[in-house]
Amino acid sequence: MSVIRRLEEAVVNRIAAGEVIQRPSSALKELLENSLDAGSTQINVLVKEGGNKLLQVQDNGHGIRFADLPILCHRHTTSKLKEFEDLETINTLGFRGEALCSISFVSHLTITTMTAEEAHGWRAKYKDSEMEPPGPKPQACVKGTTVAAEDIFYNVPTRKRALKGAAEEYNLILDITSRYAIFKAGVAFSCKRQGESRTDITTLAAASRLDNIRAIYGPVVAKELMEVELANGEEPGPHLGPEDGVAFRLKGYVSGLNYNSKKTVLILFINGRMVECVQLRRTLETLYTSIMPGSCKSTGGAGARPWLFFDLILPPRQVEVNMHPTKREVGFLHQDEIIEAIRAGVENHLSASNNARTFTQM
Numbered sequence: 001m002s003v004i005r006r007l008e009e010a011v012v013n014r015i016a017a018g019e020v021i022q023r024p025s026s027a028l029k030e031l032l033e034n035s036l037d038a039g040s041t042q043i044n045v046l047v048k049e050g051g052n053k054l055l056q057v058q059d060n061g062h063g064i065r066f067a068d069l070p071i072l073c074h075r076h077t078t079s080k081l082k083e084f085e086d087l088e089t090i091n092t093l094g095f096r097g098e099a100l101c102s103i104s105f106v107s108h109l110t111i112t113t114m115t116a117e118e119a120h121g122w123r124a125k126y127k128d129s130e131m132e133p134p135g136p137k138p139q140a141c142v143k144g145t146t147v148a149a150e151d152i153f154y155n156v157p158t159r160k161r162a163l164k165g166a167a168e169e170y171n172l173i174l175d176i177t178s179r180y181a182i183f184k185a186g187v188a189f190s191c192k193r194q195g196e197s198r199t200d201i202t203t204l205a206a207a208s209r210l211d212n213i214r215a216i217y218g219p220v221v222a223k224e225l226m227e228v229e230l231a232n233g234e235e236p237g238p239h240l241g242p243e244d245g246v247a248f249r250l251k252g253y254v255s256g257l258n259y260n261s262k263k264t265v266l267i268l269f270i271n272g273r274m275v276e277c278v279q280l281r282r283t284l285e286t287l288y289t290s291i292m293p294g295s296c297k298s299t300g301g302a303g304a305r306p307w308l309f310f311d312l313i314l315p316p317r318q319v320e321v322n323m324h325p326t327k328r329e330v331g332f333l334h335q336d337e338i339i340e341a342i343r344a345g346v347e348n349h350l351s352a353s354n355n356a357r358t359f360t361q362m
Ligand code: ADP
Pocket: 030, 034, 035, 038, 059, 061, 062, 063, 064, 072, 077, 078, 079, 080, 093, 094, 095, 096, 097, 098, 099, 100, 101, 145
């Protein structure tokens, strides 16, 4: 006979943590968002074996108060959200107090931090959401926080086996870092592998988004991009509710007709959050293929794939972005109309540039 038993809490928590943190790059996304929420202007990522061995994020943000260290990794401890109603207008990337907790259940977590008020910093280790005895040790450091997650999934063999090799996991880490580095112009990012002197990503605090695209994707991509700005309806503020109509603002860069690639790059931020939107991607791929049918041969029949960066602002009450920790796919109201408006806007830009090109050739 099968016996029904209650799972131990530690087992439940480890399973739940594996849902939030699927691989090093999903831990990285959470850590980068914490650094950005802390007002950092410099964020350095350090990786060993694709993050499987070490994932470290160092920032110069406001740091964590000494008094908060004991509860830092408890579930649902956060400095960002107080009332449920705050969710509608929340402007931090985090709010659930789940990321550090989850990471502490599936890795060896060490946090070093210093606030502006303190003469020195503190270092504490965490396991299964608890601070490890004997507690924080004083540490000479500068203002900011360094979070190091080591041996991710050391205690979840099935997850550990599902990880890809170091090279592939590192590519995912580079991808996440690149997206944030481009979007967050004004914040300097770096990403490198431990033991290597060369950084694989470097952006400067004074650089523009286009500078960052050039630094990360190369001058060949940056040269072919056109700036796009679209506006539709009212200012997309919190005064607009679900019952109101289409309202959005979009700023971005899209590749022009000379750009040819086998793989689409779509970097999409909605209301400041990094998300995916398959419908938008497909719609724009179809647009580019239809405008540039001749390019099929040169890309081996794959069609011309675009490079796209969009910073899309929607009324916060019309969008459910990232409400679930693992959900990167986003849902928003008026999705079909908004995607069609973006498609039409991009098409206009492309044909205007095509006309200009024909004109200059005459
Ligand atoms: P959330 O981001 O949803 O609040 P987390 O588990 O990611 O939850 O973080 C818990 C809390 O720890 C945050 O609310 C914040 O106060 C603090 N924290 C985490 N990372 C940093 C950091 N890099 N700098 C300053 N504070 C941090």
